[in-house]
Amino acid sequence: xxxxxxxxxxxxxxxxxxxxxxxxxxxxxxxxEMDKRFGLFKGARVVLDLGAAPxxxxxVASEAVxxxxxxxxxxxxxxxxxxxxxxxxxxxxxxEEATMEEVKRLLPGPVDVLLSDLSPQISGAWxxxxxxxxxxxxxxxxxxxxxxxxxxxxxLKLFQGVDFQDxxxxxxxxxxxxxxxxxxxxxxxxxxxxxxxxxxxxxxEAGDES
Ligand SMILES: C[S@@+](CC[C@H](N)C(=O)[O-])C[C@H]1O[C@@H](n2cnc3c(N)ncnc32)[C@H](O)[C@@H]1O
Numbered sequence: 001x002x003x004x005x006x007x008x009x010x011x012x013x014x015x016x017x018x019x020x021x022x023x024x025x026x027x028x029x030x031x032x033e034m035d036k037r038f039g040l041f042k043g044a045r046v047v048l049d050l051g052a053a054p055x056x057x058x059x060v061a062s063e064a065v066x067x068x069x070x071x072x073x074x075x076x077x078x079x080x081x082x083x084x085x086x087x088x089x090x091x092x093x094x095x096e097e098a099t100m101e102e103v104k105r106l107l108p109g110p111v112d113v114l115l116s117d118l119s120p121q122i123s124g125a126w127x128x129x130x131x132x133x134x135x136x137x138x139x140x141x142x143x144x145x146x147x148x149x150x151x152x153x154x155x156l157k158l159f160q161g162v163d164f165q166d167x168x169x170x171x172x173x174x175x176x177x178x179x180x181x182x183x184x185x186x187x188x189x190x191x192x193x194x195x196x197x198x199x200x201x202x203x204x205e206a207g208d209e210s
Contacts, residue, residue, distance in 0.1 A: 025056030030183040044112035051118030110149035116140035
């Protein structure tokens with residue numbers, strides 16, 4: 001880690017705020033902003049959080065759905081127990097059917113909010129990282145196809161880059177409502193944005209002529 005990067009991290013107000021308020025990640029504030037803007041958790045009982053480690057979004061979703069709700073987090077990495085009664089976690093790869101089956105076993109009913117903050121290990125090869133990011137968003141959409149309630153919300157992390165517009169066009173065909181949102185808590189200079197969508201149309205994937 002370079003000295004400049006370390007100094008930036010120290011100055012980062014969201015990082016400090018996360019530590020002060022007991023959130024596991026500064027990303028917690030991105031989700032809070034999206035909730036404030038779109039009302040994601042209004043009336044929500046069941047939340048599925050893909051790419052959930054270390055658990056900042058799980059903490060925010062847990063507060064939002066309360067004792068009668070349930071939040072399921074999935075990640076390749078084990079999530080250190082959060083001590084929250086309404087949170088369950090699954091260690092698994094979103095590309096694998098076994099992970100989907102494990103999620104299905106835990107779900108009490110349709111998912112009201114599907115969150116994906118999934119992101120690949122950054123290789124530095126920009127095209128490759130962006131391609132992988134879109135593949136992860138597609139994996140999240142497969143979970144949405146299977147488990148999301150008809151008026152459920154979907155939040156997908158993406159990087160703006162070469163394939164972004166094509167994928168966004170595809171999302172506009174598959175979702176009845178789509179907004180591109182850049183939280184203030186996203187790092188300056190990062191190409192990260194979130195797609196906030198609703199009313200997933202089920203059935204054929206966009207571009208499928210068969
Ligand atoms: C930016 S972090 C998520 C941060 C989280 N939202 C929070 O608030 O703490 C992205 C996560 O995606 C996970 N991830 C990447 N590829 C995955 C895959 N194929 N299956 C499951 N998780 C994956 C990584 O392990 C990483 O923990």
